Amino acid sequence: EEILGKSDPKKTLIEHTNDCLFWFQKVLDWNDILITKISEYYSISKPDLIKRLFMTVAFHDIGKATERFQDKVRGEILHSLESHALTSVPFIYEEIKNNPIKIIDDNPFFPEILAIASHHSKLKNGLFQDYQRMEINFADEGYFQTFYQNINQQAIELKIPNWQDLKINKKLFNENPYIILSDDILYYVGSYKYEKTYVVRDLFLLFKSVLHYCDWLASSNNTAYQYSTIENNESITDKMKLKESQFINWEPFQLHAAKSGSKNIFVQIPTGQGKTEASVLWATQNNDSQKIIFLLPTMVTTNKMWERMCRFFGGIDNVGLSHGTAKYVLREKEEDMEPEALRNHYLYNRTFFKPVTVATIDQLIYSFFNWGYWVLTGAASFNAKIIIDEIHIYDAYTFGLLLKVIECITPYNTQFAIMSASLPEVLKRELEKVLPDFELIKEEKYNSKQRHKIEVRDCLIKECVDDIIKDYEAKRNILVVCNTIAKAREIFDLLDENISIENRMLYHSQFILQDKKDKEDLLEGLKSRDTGFVAVCTQIVEVSLDIDFDILYTENAPIDAIIQRLGRVNRKGKIQKRITEMQFAKVVITRESEKSRNYVYKTLPKILSLTYSNLSKIANEQKGNITEKDLKNLVDIIYTEENLGDDYFEELNDAKDLIPIIWTDYLKNIYTINIDEARLHQISSRKSDYITVEAVLLRHYQEYNFDECIANNNYDLLRKYTIKVPLHIARKYASKKFNDTDIYLLDMKYDENYGLSLEQDDQNII
Structure with a gap:
């Protein structure tokens, strides 16, 4: 019988191997600069690297030439263990065992074997420990001679350097692959010291990612796959002209960014003035087979940026979306797409496989925690143009993690565009330590x-309710930003008698996903509304939503947060075109509540006080006329090393040290972490005083059959009704936890206007 490699579509093992090797040269070309840099960085001959990468791809599936796998691929039920990945190990080991690609601490390192052994699983200590006595009945020796002849022929055609013909050694048919993997390969993984370099991780990442690309593309039959974008500055300009009828030319700072395409850049431009377009021009100029990765702080901002990038880069085939609810977003967007096509999109999005990916910052940080598909996301980050937006938004812990990630990536074929309207000089200096050669992009x-x-009032925000109502009656669109959900609900309720529910909205984190999406759509559609509207929100509204109000009332907050809130009113600076009597947007800043001082900003008490006092002073002196330069100066006056305090920098440095500690102590640089380990060691991309968990509400559970959704692995409907709540709330109000999931079922009151209430809903019964 034929020795099959694939069943759907049917492919022989040699055909599949050749399909993988068809892609091999393309994958080499895409990664040429990365391979060169790894060769130089770790003093490994580039021809040797290419030869070993070829052998990894050529031998990765040879273990399929067994009786048991052939039964499996033909649909027969197996009654004992089978692993073609493990069975392939002795064949590659025989060819390289006396000449490891790298000797580390006097011990051999074989990334080729680790890549092959784990190409269908996550690498971990004890991998295949249940397979010690796996029975293996190989195809006849003649088949293997043919297989080896094919490899030799492919090597000649691909001009693999220093190639010498390989021949099958009959003794391999009697080897125990588990013993080789355990005793000769994994045994050494835990013994390497990691003080000087990350050679173990970087080499494993290179070998496994090249194998994955060749294998996945060969299996997908996707001959049109693009690794990196075909767009350039000219095509982006043409698309901008189609999108904006008034567009004539790019701003000088955007052209400056485009000319700096081969450099790291720092874009310091006020909100709403075109930083994103500048980054797109930068990313498509001098792009040397590099992926483009946009990283943002929140899922909301990521979704909006994904939609924008789809317009620039040719839709969802070319632009991936990666965050916790990305599957739901894609499902909603592509309701008619076939399930198999959707699954491919999900996989490609999570692995940064497409030319452009838009993701939350957490997705990149988690790849350096060796989480999920970290090999592929990590490999993409080593060969990319990476744009990090709103970098000022992160606390000391996440900022420290990000600095370490940047430091790990910069030796390779990657440049960064860092974007912020309000990053303090003291934190910019921290960035300069890991990106010393950046080009500053600004516009005088x-x-x-x-x-x-701007008016700064010595009162609490609830004392402004009468003024908010007057402004609403004057048909203004008003944004009210509170520092806590409790305060936002209080203000929302105080408006109840004077403003109908159709003309006001409450927006905070404790709404289900579907209602959040509806509220975001409503906010972004306000531009065409002239009847007056009030949106009462928390900090959730600060980042990157493309909204534009006429008036802002806000509680005091750190100066960078205030600047973000200011960016949601008169965003483009053209308010007079729609309201002739208003030259500038009206802004009222009040004192913060005691709760927000003691809980939300408890680590920044001095920053909070200095923001209020300095804004009060300059607003009084300049009669409220505060320029963009004034705001930037305030950031640097308020955010000093002394004012941030020792605790801030201690937390930042602890976070920078965390990634090497995790690699060394738990993961030996290359093991994949699982969710239980992450929880045990409290490993997370964000630091919080409380852990949040996913939940659904009893009223929605009774209306929809969520148990059936989970049983069928259909989480799309469930995702619409998911809400994130603090773990202590979930435990207090949970009536049960869904089997085999971490989703809680909550018996709590909820409505689409108010969100989650801590009062139990008497109408809900189990």
């Missing part, structure tokens, strides 16, 4: 620009 004309008339 924005320094004198004024978009707001």
